[in-house]
Structures are given as C-alpha cells and as structure tokens.
Amino acid sequence: MQKRVLALATVGLFFSAAALAGGVSFSDLDANGDGTISKDEAAGSSTLAPLFTDADRNADGGLDKDEFAALVQPSEEAAPEEAAPAPAE
Ligand SMILES: [Ca+2]
Numbered sequence: 001m002q003k004r005v006l007a008l009a010t011v012g013l014f015f016s017a018a019a020l021a022g023g024v025s026f027s028d029l030d031a032n033g034d035g036t037i038s039k040d041e042a043a044g045s046s047t048l049a050p051l052f053t054d055a056d057r058n059a060d061g062g063l064d065k066d067e068f069a070a071l072v073q074p075s076e077e078a079a080p081e082e083a084a085p086a087p088a089e
C-alpha cells in the first residue's frame with residue numbers, strides 16, 4: 001500500500017493539464033463512475049482541483065466529459081469565450 005501512495009504522490013508532482021491529457025483519463029478521475037467529475041473527485045488531484053472552477057464552464061458543480069476534454073486539450077475549434085467579464089473584485 002505504501003508503494004501505491006508513493007506512486008500517486010509522484011504522479012502528483014508532474015501532474016499538469018498536459019499530463020492530464022497524456023496520463024489520466026476521465027474515468028480515472030470519475031471515481032464513482034457517474035459520468036461527472038465532482039469537486040470532491042477533482043480534489044484528489046492537486047492539479048485539477050485549482051482548475052476545477054474554470055473547467056466547470058456551466059457551473060453545475062461537476063465536470064462532464066466535454067468540460068474535461070476542453071481542459072486537457074484546449075480546442076482549436078471552440079469559439080473563444082475569453083471576452084466574458086471576470087468578477088475579479
Ligand atoms: Ca463522479
């Protein structure tokens with residue numbers, strides 16, 4: 001069991017959005033297999049957790065496959081929505 005924890009910790013060190021695309025699948029993160037990565041499930045990933053709110057584009061509290069795909073592989077075809085005002089203050 002110790003080995004597994006170490007392996008997970010090591011994965012976490014170089015876990016990035018790019019690594020998400022390369023090494024971790026949607027189903028790996030969707031621990032309960034309900035088709036959505038909940039905030040709790042995302043919390044298991046130190047990289048995905050801080051990205052969660054951004055990635056949850058429809059703000060329903062979970063990442064569906066489309067949202068996850070957009071996160072790990074920013075689409076060249078998707079219409080940019082960067083113009084949306086950010087509630088910074
Ligand atoms: Ca889930």
Ligand SMILES: [Ca+2]
Nearest residue numbers: 056058060062
């Ligand atoms: Ca969502």
